[in-house]
Amino acid sequence: MAEVTYEDVTCCYPGSDTPSVAGLSLDVPDGEFMVLVGPSGSGKTTALRLLAGLEELTDGRIEIDGRDVSGVDARDRDIAMVFQNYALYPNKTVAENIGFALKMQGVDRAEREQRVREAASMLGLEELLNRKPRQLSGGQRQRVAMGRAIVRRPKAFLMDEPLSNLDAKLRVQTRVQIAELQRRLGTTTVYVTHDQGEAMTLGSRVAVLKDGTLQQCAPPRELYDDPVNAFVAGFIGLPQMNLIRLGLEDGHVRLGEERLEVPREIASDAADRGAKEIIVGIRPEHVTVADSAGGEGIAGEVLLVESLGADSYVHASLAGSDTSFVARTEGYDSREPGTNVRLRIDPSRIYGFDADTEERLGAGERSRSGSGAPSEHR
Amino acid sequence: MSATAAPAQRVATRRPRGAEEAKARRERWARRGPLLPALIFLIIVTQIPFVLTVFYSLFSWDLAKPGSPHWVGLSNYGAVFTDPVFFAAVLHTVEITFISVGIATLLGLGLAVLLDRAFVGRAIVRTLLISPFLILPTAAGLIWKTTLLDPTYGIVNWIIRIFGGTPVAFVTAQPMASVIATVVWQWTPFEMLILLAGLQSMPRDVLEAARVDGASALASFRELTLPHLRSYLELGILLGAIYVVNTFDAIYMVTQGGPGTETTNLPYYIYQRAFLGFEVGQSAALGVVTVVGTLIVASVALRVMFSIFIEDNTAKA
Amino acid sequence: MATVAATATRRRPRRRRGPGLRARLSSVAWATLAWFAGIVFFFPVLWMVITSFKPEAAAYTSNPKFDFSPTLSEYKQVFSAGMGPFLANSAIATVLSVLLVLALATPAAYALSLRPVGKWRDALFFFISTKMLPVVAAIVPIYLAVREVDMLDSIPTLIILYTAMNLPIAVWMMRSFFLEVPGEILEAARMDGADLRHELTEVVLPVVAPGLAATALICAIFAWNEFFFAVNLTSIRAATMPVFLVGFVSSEGLFWAKLAAAATIASVPVLIAGWVAQRQLVRGLSMGAIK
Numbered sequence: 007m008a009e010v011t012y013e014d015v016t017c018c019y020p021g022s023d024t025p026s027v028a029g030l031s032l033d034v035p036d037g038e039f040m041v042l043v044g045p046s047g048s049g050k051t052t053a054l055r056l057l058a059g060l061e062e063l064t065d066g067r068i069e070i071d072g073r074d075v076s077g078v079d080a081r082d083r084d085i086a087m088v089f090q091n092y093a094l095y096p097n098k099t100v101a102e103n104i105g106f107a108l109k110m111q112g113v114d115r116a117e118r119e120q121r122v123r124e125a126a127s128m129l130g131l132e133e134l135l136n137r138k139p140r141q142l143s144g145g146q147r148q149r150v151a152m153g154r155a156i157v158r159r160p161k162a163f164l165m166d167e168p169l170s171n172l173d174a175k176l177r178v179q180t181r182v183q184i185a186e187l188q189r190r191l192g193t194t195t196v197y198v199t200h201d202q203g204e205a206m207t208l209g210s211r212v213a214v215l216k217d218g219t220l221q222q223c224a225p226p227r228e229l230y231d232d233p234v235n236a237f238v239a240g241f242i243g244l245p246q247m248n249l250i251r252l253g254l255e256d257g258h259v260r261l262g263e264e265r266l267e268v269p270r271e272i273a274s275d276a277a278d279r280g281a282k283e284i285i286v287g288i289r290p291e292h293v294t295v296a297d298s299a300g301g302e303g304i305a306g307e308v309l310l311v312e313s314l315g316a317d318s319y320v321h322a323s324l325a326g327s328d329t330s331f332v333a334r335t336e337g338y339d340s341r342e343p344g345t346n347v348r349l350r351i352d353p354s355r356i357y358g359f360d361a362d363t364e365e366r367l368g369a370g371e372r373s374r375s376g377s378g379a380p381s382e383h384r
Numbered sequence: 385m386s387a388t389a390a391p392a393q394r395v396a397t398r399r400p401r402g403a404e405e406a407k408a409r410r411e412r413w414a415r416r417g418p419l420l421p422a423l424i425f426l427i428i429v430t431q432i433p434f435v436l437t438v439f440y441s442l443f444s445w446d447l448a449k450p451g452s453p454h455w456v457g458l459s460n461y462g463a464v465f466t467d468p469v470f471f472a473a474v475l476h477t478v479e480i481t482f483i484s485v486g487i488a489t490l491l492g493l494g495l496a497v498l499l500d501r502a503f504v505g506r507a508i509v510r511t512l513l514i515s516p517f518l519i520l521p522t523a524a525g526l527i528w529k530t531t532l533l534d535p536t537y538g539i540v541n542w543i544i545r546i547f548g549g550t551p552v553a554f555v556t557a558q559p560m561a562s563v564i565a566t567v568v569w570q571w572t573p574f575e576m577l578i579l580l581a582g583l584q585s586m587p588r589d590v591l592e593a594a595r596v597d598g599a600s601a602l603a604s605f606r607e608l609t610l611p612h613l614r615s616y617l618e619l620g621i622l623l624g625a626i627y628v629v630n631t632f633d634a635i636y637m638v639t640q641g642g643p644g645t646e647t648t649n650l651p652y653y654i655y656q657r658a659f660l661g662f663e664v665g666q667s668a669a670l671g672v673v674t675v676v677g678t679l680i681v682a683s684v685a686l687r688v689m690f691s692i693f694i695e696d697n698t699a700k701a
Numbered sequence: 702m703a704t705v706a707a708t709a710t711r712r713r714p715r716r717r718r719g720p721g722l723r724a725r726l727s728s729v730a731w732a733t734l735a736w737f738a739g740i741v742f743f744f745p746v747l748w749m750v751i752t753s754f755k756p757e758a759a760a761y762t763s764n765p766k767f768d769f770s771p772t773l774s775e776y777k778q779v780f781s782a783g784m785g786p787f788l789a790n791s792a793i794a795t796v797l798s799v800l801l802v803l804a805l806a807t808p809a810a811y812a813l814s815l816r817p818v819g820k821w822r823d824a825l826f827f828f829i830s831t832k833m834l835p836v837v838a839a840i841v842p843i844y845l846a847v848r849e850v851d852m853l854d855s856i857p858t859l860i861i862l863y864t865a866m867n868l869p870i871a872v873w874m875m876r877s878f879f880l881e882v883p884g885e886i887l888e889a890a891r892m893d894g895a896d897l898r899h900e901l902t903e904v905v906l907p908v909v910a911p912g913l914a915a916t917a918l919i920c921a922i923f924a925w926n927e928f929f930f931a932v933n934l935t936s937i938r939a940a941t942m943p944v945f946l947v948g949f950v951s952s953e954g955l956f957w958a959k960l961a962a963a964a965t966i967a968s969v970p971v972l973i974a975g976w977v978a979q980r981q982l983v984r985g986l987s988m989g990a991i992k
Contacts, residue, residue: 060592080595093593097611106607107597154597415816418808419824422868425805429865430831436842495738503732509739511976515746518975520926522943523964526950527749530957537761537957539748569745577986623870630835633928637947651837651929658841659933671838682833686826 008071008161010034010057010194015066017052025064026052028218034162039188039195041209043202045241049218050198051166057196058164059083071161081110086155087164091171092147094139094154101126101135104153125157128187145176152184156191163188163195169204181207202242206230214238236364239287239357245319248288248331251361259286262304262324266351271368272358279360284367287357293333294350295320295341303348306331313338322347434675441668453665460669469645469653470670474677477649479560480631484567485575485624489617491568492575497605499576500583517573525637528566529555533638559639559647566634571627575620582616583609622686629678650674746972752961760958775962779949784966786938787945792970794856794941795924798863802871802920803913805864810875815882815905825873832869840933847934856939862930867920874919874985878912879905915985918978925971942967 012032018025027049034040042050055061057068059080067076075083086107095103105122113121126132129149139147148168155163168184169177185208188195199205205212206226213223214237222234226242233239239247252259257273259266268286276284296303305325312319318339323330333349341347358367441460445453464470499510516524532538533554541551554562586609594604632651635641641648641656648656654674658667752760754771813821843862844853852858882905890904906913928943935944949963975982 058596060595080592081598081600083596085596087593087596089589089593091587091589093587093589095590095594095608097608106594106599110598110600110603154593158597412819415812415819417812419812422805422809422872423824423827426828426831426865426868429861430834430839433839433842433846434834436846437839440842440845498731498735498738501731503728503735505732505736507979509735511979512739512743514975514979514982515743515972518922518972519746519749519968520928520943520946520964520971522926522928522946523749523968524745526946526960526964527745530960531748531752532745569742572742574986577983581983581986626829626833629833630837632837633943636928637950651835654835654837655840655929655933658844664841664845668841671835671841675834675838678833678835679830682830686829 008194009036009069010040010162010196011069012053012057013067013069015053015056015068016064017049017056017061018064024218026218027056029066030215030218030220032213032220032223034194034196036194037192039185039197039208039210041205041212042196042198042215043200043205043209043212043241044215044221046200047217048215050200050215052218053215054164054166054196054198057162058085058087084160085162085164086158086160088151088155088166088168090167092139092151092168094147094150096139099136099138100131100142100150100153103139103150104131104157107154107158121157122153125153128156129153129183144172145180148172148180152187156187156193159193161194163193163197165195165197167199168197169199170201177204184208203244206242212242214241216241232366232369233357234366234369236285236287236359236366239359239366243289245290245332245334247357248290248293249285249359250329251283251285254282254284259284261286261327261351262306262329262349263326264304266356267353268356268358269354269368272356273368275367276358276360279367281361281367283361285359285361285364287359288331288351288355290319290332290334292352292355293331295322295333295335295339296348296350298346298348301348303350306347306349308341308343308345308347310343311339311341313340320347322349324349437668437671437675439668440664441672443665445664447662447664456665460665461673463666464669464673469648470673472645473648473650473653476560476647477629477651480564480567480647480649481625481628484564484571484628484631485621487564487568488571488624489575489579489620491572492577492620493579493613495572495576496579496583499580513576514573516569517571519570521570521633522637524570525566525634528562528569529638533562533565555639556643559643562638563631563634563647566638567628567631570634571624575624578616578620578623579613582613586612746968749961749968750965752958753965755958755961757956757958760961761956775958776966778959779962779966782949784945784963787940787942788966790856790859790935790939791925791941791943794859794863794939795921797856798860798867798924799917799920801860801864802867803917806868806871806875806916807913809872810879811901811905813872814876814879815887825876828869828872831865836866836929840929844933854935854937854939858934859930859939859941862934863924863927866927866930867923870923871916871920874916875909875912878909878916881912882908911981911984914978915981918974918981919985922971922975 011034012030015027015030016025017027030049030053032040042053044050052061056063057070059075059078063076067074069075070083070085095106098106101119101122104125105118108118108121122135123132126135129152131146131149131153134142134146134150139150142150148171151168155165165184169180172180181204197208199208206229209226211223211225212229214221214229216237222229222238224232229238229242233242236249240249250261252261254268254273254276257268257270259268268284272284294303298305306322307325308320308322309330310321312321315338316336318335318337320333320335320339320341321330322333331349359365360367440453442455442457443453444456444460495513499506499513519527530538532540535541535551535553538554540554544551552558590608591604594608599607630651631649632655635647635649635652636655639647641652645653650670654667654670657663657670661667753775754773755766755769756772756774759766759769813825847853847858886904886908887900890900895903925941926943927941928947931941931944932947935941940948946963946967950960
């Protein structure tokens with residue numbers, strides 16, 4: 007159980023000009039479940055492997071439990087890792103796989119067997135202890151990989167997309183199990199995923215990375231409600247937030263054929279910057295769809311309706327422009343493509359981002375969670 | 385018509401019986417067809433001579449003597465089993481094979497480990513290391529006998545002299561070692577390449593997992609790499625043994641089986657009896673005994689030891 | 702919950718970090734060991750080539766001479782000793798036997814892998830078992846039979862024998878290369894309407910082409926280097942390079958530079974082929990026969 011710190015960490019592979027991780031600084035307090043999330047190439051796996059000691063730092067330091075481990079080899083860092091493809095030892099049984107690290111540490115056989123049994127029962131693997139990896143299903147292998155990690159009681163758990171090879175249903179089940187396990191054991195965990203849904207449900211805090219740099223690190227709610235730039239706003243939340251670049255005139259933007267007033271903070275921040283254009287963001291759940299006869303709202307035409315049972319997502323093109331919007335409706339929406347509809351937007355829910363830097367406009371003046379403290383970001 | 389070992393599932397149709405059977409038969413021949421040319425060729429070229437060998441072994445036939453070949457039944461075999469040189473030859477064959485393949489495999493493993501990690505000029509070193517396998521075995525024997533092992537003019541003895549030792553006439557004083565050295569030198573690259581392929585086929589993340597689990601490089605090698613290499617080791621030893629048992633060129637060039645019969649192995653002995661002694665019947669008997677013995681040993685070894693013949697590895701659809 | 706990063710106040714002096722000193726030393730040690738091994742193993746070959754360029758007097762010395770004036774005179778003598786026909790014989794026997802082996806082994810391997818015969822295991826065992834029999838055992842009847850049909854001292858004899866010699870290995874190797882063809886692309890070809898012939902030529906063969914090359918190389922090496930059959934079944938017309946070399950020894954026994962020159966020439970073709978096609982060689986020997 008320990009605190010993990012990245013201090014201004016940079017990692018540049020030899021032969022490459024651009025660093026895979028650039029100036030990453032992150033603090034993971036003892037016992038926290040930190041999720042690193044981002045698209046491929048964002049550097050999240052590299053960041054994890056740097057922590058593991060499987061990659062070399064080019065600059066900066068990494069501390070585990072207050073100790074600078076920057077030059078320390080992976081075998082001496084006292085951390086456990088769950089690999090994306092599980093990396094189980096093919097010629098060893100499940101029991102031997104789980105107990106391998108203990109054997110390397112010189113733990114005597116009796117204690118080893120007992121701890122292996124404990125870990126196995128926590129994960130429901132008791133029946134499989136004598137099998138070899140090739141005799142196991144994907145889900146079982148994943149649990150063995152977890153067992154290998156938890157049996158060690160290490161300073162930290164590192165997980166590299168451990169759910170990505172499971173089928174959808176198993177993924178959800180296992181996600182819950184991982185969360186429970188971590189809560190029970192209380193071990194500091196750094197978890198990498200590209201799936202923002204996983205990030206939001208698992209992490210006590212989530213760090214969003216893009217192109218090797220940290221965009222924002224905050225609790226999930228804050229990332230959702232208070233994104234620090236357009237990338238985070240668009241990455242977090244499914245379906246994606248509607249983002250369009252529009253001209254700003256006198257505190258209003260033109261959407262489709264309608265003029266919309268933007269929140270005061272956004273307008274004044276934009277004015278301070280002298281911006282003529284901004285990126286406007288609206289989440290689908292803040293757009294309502296009404297039939298044309300309704301009158302109010304932006305005219306649009308249905309392109310596609312995705313009905314998922316409890317909710318539906320209506321993709322509609324806006325009259326007078328070539329942009330399309332996604333709106334969430336409740337229940338099963340049976341509108342056909344081509345139907346004329348009217349989209350209504352809640353103006354207080356509009357987000358604005360600088361058209362050049364993509365930074366959030368009017369941030370800090372809006373308090374949702376009530377905490378008021380700005381989140382960690384660059 | 386699927387690419388599985390089991391016949392394709394057939395949906396029940398109301399086709400007449402005969403047509404179905406005919407189809408099955410055509411299918412079977414379509415599968416056998418491609419195999420037949422090679423099979424028939426090999427049978428003709430290897431089995432017929434073998435049958436003839438058995439036939440000749442029952443005669444006393446000396447090409448040098450003008451007396452016609454005459455039937456002696458199994459007495460040639462009696463001569464074989466009371467021939468001390470025969471037993472010596474068997475012993476030498478086993479000795480050379482075991483020791484040479486053993487050393488070549490160990491050395492090959494070491495070299496493969498060396499080549500598995502990137503370093504400056506790795507490709508060049510690999511090129512250097514495969515060269516012994518490419519050289520004419522006769523040339524290799526020649527080089528070893530003359531420029532390396534010669535008591536007066538050979539390099540090895542020159543090095544010994546530099547270190548203050550007395551030069552050794554390897555070929556006469558240590559003939560077995562000389563032959564083994566030549567064979568090992570030639571076959572180590574072969575083993576090395578097979579084992580290198582094994583090392584490189586190891587999934588990297590398993591090794592990383594071991595590292596994170598605290599395993600030292602040595603522990604990792606012992607617990608993970610060696611078991612993975614097992615089937616490669618089996619292949620290397622099997623193939624190596626097959627070729628080394630038949631070693632002829634090295635003995636011919638380096639020691640001519642001598643001094644006396646100290647390094648005569650079975651192939652060389654048969655050659656001596658047949659082409660230097662012109663004794664067809666006797667050498668044929670020797671040949672038969674050799675073949676039967678080899679078959680017995682090989683069957684046992686193959687079925688028991690080598691997983692490749694136990695596991696089913698035909699293509700799966 | 703959200704902590705403020707205090708990085709701005711904790712600035713440490715920046716260090717460009719590269720591999721540590723210990724890591725660098727261990728790579729140097731590793732490379733040194735590897736190079737040492739490479740040079741030791743290669744040395745006899747190197748020595749052979751060096752000796753071939755020495756004038757005879759410099760070759761036959763009790764302390765190996767490293768400074769000498771290189772000369773081609775020994776090579777000239779080897780060539781004028783009538784090496785040409787032997788070289789040609791070796792080339793013909795090797796190339797033709799390799800072609801024949803591939804022609805026979807490829808379909809056979811196909812029948813043992815992608816569309817297997819029922820008794821593939823037995824067939825495979827049979828192939829390997831022929832390899833295990835000491836060829837010497839059958840040399841007598843082969844010699845007599847060849848003499849009967851008046852095929853002694855003829856290249857076709859060698860071609861047939863080399864083909865039989867290499868067939869088991871070729872079948873084994875090609876089989877393992879066939880096994881590497883992913884089942885899906887065969888199914889895809891079938892869906893696209895390819896019949897057996899097209900399946901083979903358009904899909905399978907291109908995928909196993911490197912394997913074919915590897916097999917061909919291995920078989921060529923064994924055919925070129927083959928000595929036993931050559932020395933016993935040929936004399937003047939069909940003799941190959943190994944026979945020439947041995948003949949050279951008995952006539953020029955103590956002339957090491959000349960011997961080295963002959964040995965070098967005899968070995969050079971395979972040496973170069975092996976170096977150039979290294980990747981194929983490695984593939985061939987590892988064969989992917991292991992799963």
